[in-house]
Amino acid sequence: MNGAVSDGAPAFRCSGLAKIYRTGETEVQALRGVDLVIPAGEILVLLGPSGSGKSTLLNIIGGLDRPSSGTLLYRDLDLTAMDDRELTRFRRADVGFIFQFYNLIPSLTAEENVRLVTDIAERPMNAAEALEMVGLADRSDHYPAQLSGGEQQRVAVARAIAKRPGVLLCDEPTGALDSRTGIRVLETLAEANRTLGTTVVLITHNIGIAAMAHRVFHFLDGRIARVEVNAAPIDPSGVSW
C-alpha cells in the first residue's frame, strides 16, 4: 500500500458511507449514505455548498476520521476495518493532504516543513527535489512568514507530494488565493497527477476548476446529487476563475 497508481483500477470504493457528528448537545448527520468509486490516477473535483459533506468525505477517505456506517476500500484495503495504528500507517504511506490555510509550521523553514513528512515516509523524494517541482528551490530556507500565500500553498503541495503519495486530498487549496497564484497551485497539482500518477481529490467552491477534472461530484445534504464525467479535462492555465 504505497506509491501512486495509474493502472485505471479504482483507488477508492465506498458504499452506504454515513457519518453522524455529535458536537456538544447537537447531532449533525454529515454523510447520508454515499456510494462512490474513485478511479486511480484521475483528478476529481467535489463541488457543493458548505455543510454538504465534502470535507467529511475527504477526511474519511484520507483516514483522518471513521464513518459511522458503510464500507470504504482503498484499492483492496478495507479502511473501515483498520485500527488507529493501521490508519496512521496508511496516511503515512499513501495520503498527501493540502488544506485551505496551508498549515505550515511557522517555526520551520520551507525545506524543514517538507522534511516533516520525508522524515517518516517510506520512499520519499528529497525535500529539495519536492520544492524544485513546485518552483520554490530558491526559497527553501525561508520561514512561512517570509513567503506569500501562494508560495506557502506551494510549499504545502511540495510537502504533500514529497512522499510520492497514492492520493492527494486537497481541501479548497485555492480558497485563500487570487486567480494567478491559484492557477499556479493547480498547475503543480496537475503536474503531480501527470508525473507521479497520483490520484487528486479536490474540494472547491470554484465551479471553473471543475473543467480540469476527469470527474466532478456534486454534493447536497450529505449525498452525491450528480456525477459529471469530463472526457477532455482542460489544462489548469485555461481555468476561468
Place this chain on the structure above:
Amino acid sequence: MKALDLKLARDLWRMRGQVLAIALVLAAASATFILSLGVHRSLTDTRDAYYAESAFADIFADMTRAPRSITARVAEIPGVRRVEGSIRQYATLDLPEGRAPARALVNSLSTTERSLLNRLTLRAGRLPDAARPGEVVADEAFVAANGLALGARLDAVIYGRKQPLTIVGIGLAPDYIYSIAPGDLIPDNSRFGIFWMGEKALEAATDRTGAITRLALTLERGASEADVIRRVDALLAPYGGTGAYGRADHISHAFLDNELMQLEAMTRVIPPVFLIVSTFLVYIVLGRMIQTERSLIGLVKAFGYSDRAIGWHYLKFALAIALIATILGSLAGAWMGRGMTSLYAEYYRFPILRYHISPAVIVGAAALAAASAGLGALGGMRAAVRLSPAVAMAPPPPPVYRAGPIERLGKRAGLSVIGHMILRHIARWPARSAMTVFGVALSMGLLFATMQFVDSSRSMLDSYFFRAQRYDLAVTFIEPRGADAMHALAQIPGVLRVEPTRALPVKLRSGSRSERTAIEASASDARLSAHIDRDGRELTLPPAGLMLSRQLADQLGVTPAPRCQLHGLYGSKIGGRCSESDLISPAGDLPPAFFPVGEKSRVDGDRHGFGRAGSEIHLTPAEQPQLFLPRGGDKIKLRDVSAGLFPDILDIEGSRHGLLAGEPEPRVSKLRVAQPVSEREKRFISFAAIPPISHIRSIDIIVDG
C-alpha cells in the same frame, strides 16, 4: 536533526522565558538536593574515615580524680576492647597584645607510647618533648584565629599556677571536631582552644601524679553500650565519676550528628516543595501549549505521525526543561555545597574536608527533575495523544457552561458581565481552579516558611538575651560555693544584685526512657533570669518538685503529676510536684529542667552522709551567681577584683553577646579566670549549705498520681 526535533528546539527558544522560569524552580529543587545530599555524604564519609583512622572512642567518662590503674579494671569489663585514661584540665590563657584572656582545655598526651584512642593528628610541628614541660600542641582553629604560629609563647594559668607554654605542634583530634566553651552559645575559636600537653607535665601541673580525670574506651562488636556504661559508672563512683556516656552524648559527635540530621531533613523537606511547584508549572504551560497547537497536532497526525511520536515530542519538551534544570541545579548545588562545606570547615575541625559530589547524587537529582517534569507533562501528553486528527484540525467546540450555585450567587450579588465570566470560568474548570489556588497557597507557604526562620531566630534571641537573661555578668565556679561567694560578689563596687543558680548534670529516667540533661536550680525570688513559655509569658517555678520543658517531658513521656519522686542513684529521693510547661527550649546548653531552690525539699534515704534520712534541707547553692550592674558597670575591672576574691572562678562572661546589636565585640567583654582550688584549699570552702546532690548522676522520675 529531525524536523520535529527542530521544532522542539525552536519552541524551547521561543518560550525561553517560561522554560527558564520553570527550569529555575526545578533547579532550586535539584540544587537543594545536591547541596544537602552532597554535603551530607561528604560530611558522613569524612567523619567515618576520620573516626576509623584516629580510633574515636565509643564511651567516655569524666571523674574528679582516679588512679591510672583504674584503666586495667575497666578493661576487664566484658565488651570493652580498649581503654585509655587521660587528664583534662581547663586553663586560662593570657593572649598577647593586651587582648582579653582566652580559655583552653588541656589534654594529656602520652609522650612515651602511641595513643590508642582519639589519636591526635599533627598538622604541623611535633609532639611535646617529655623533657620540656611547657611544650604543647594547639588545635588548628585556635592557632589560626589568633594568628599564632609554631614557637608562639603564651602564659597559662593551669590549676591555679601560672605556667609559660610554647606551641610546638598544631593538631586535631576526633573528639574535638566541634568544640565549644562551656556556657557559650556558638563556638569561638579565638577565645577557646584545645591544647595537648605531655602526660607527665600535665600530671605535675595539676597535682595528679599517677591519676586521670577521663576515660575513653572502645567496645567489642556486639557489646551492650548500656551495660558497659553501668559497670563503668559503678567503678568510677568512688572517684567522683560524673557518669559515662556514649558517642550520642559526646558534644562533638552530637553536634555533628545533629547537623547531619538537619541536612537529611533539608533533603526531605525542601526539594519536594520545588518539585511539586514545577510539576504544576509544567502541567499548566504544556497544557496551554497543546491547546494552541491543536491543529498542528492534527496536521502531523494526518501526515502519519503516530500517537506515541506525538506524546514523546511533548514529553521531550518537559525533559528538556528537566535537563536545563539539572545543569543549572548541579552548578548551583556544587557552588553552594562548596560554600557550605567551607562554612562547616570553620566549625568542624577535620584534617581534610572536601566537598565531593558523587555521580549518583547528580543522577538522583536528574531523575527527580525528570520525574517531576514528566509527571507535569502527562496530562498534556494524554490530551495530545487522545486528539483524533480530524477533530484536532477543526476548531474546538465551545465548552459547555451551566448556571451553578456560584453563578446564582453572582447574579444575586449583581455582578457585571465580566464578573459572571470570571465566576463561570472558575466553576467550569474546578480542578484547574483548585490547582491554581493550591499552587499559590504553596508558594505563599514557602514564603512564610522561609521568612519565619528570620523572625523565629530574632524572637528566640530576643527572649533569650533580653527577656530570660537579665543579668550583665555571670560568674561560674568550678565547685559549688556557699552564700559567702554571693556576699563577696555583692561587695564589688558597681554590683547591684547577685543571684545564685546551679546546674547539675544528671540523667533523668522515666520508665525505660532516659535523657542526659542538667537540672538548673534557682531561687524562687530570682529576678535576673526568667523562664519564658511559648506564649512569651514568664513562668514562676513551682514551690517544690521539678519543672520540665514540654520537649523534655515528651522525650521522657512524663505528664504532670500531683506527686512525683526524683529517685537518686544511691537511693536518695527528692519528693515534690512534677510539672511540665510550654517552656521555650532554651538556647545553648541551658538545662531544660528546673528545680526550685530555697524551698524545703526532701532528701530521703541518703546513704552518703550528706543529709539524714527524712531531713529537710535548705538549698542555697551558688555555682553561677548572676550579677546585675548599673549602666556602664561592665567597665569595672571585675577580673582583678574577683581573681583576688575567688581562686576557683571558672568563667566570667557577660550576657547579650552583641549578637543583636551587630556589635563586632561583646558589649561586656568576656573575662575568664580559671583558678581552681587546690585540694588543700578545698577543705576550707564551706559546703555546709550545699547538699552534694551533684553526686546524684541518675534520677528516676516516678510518677505516683
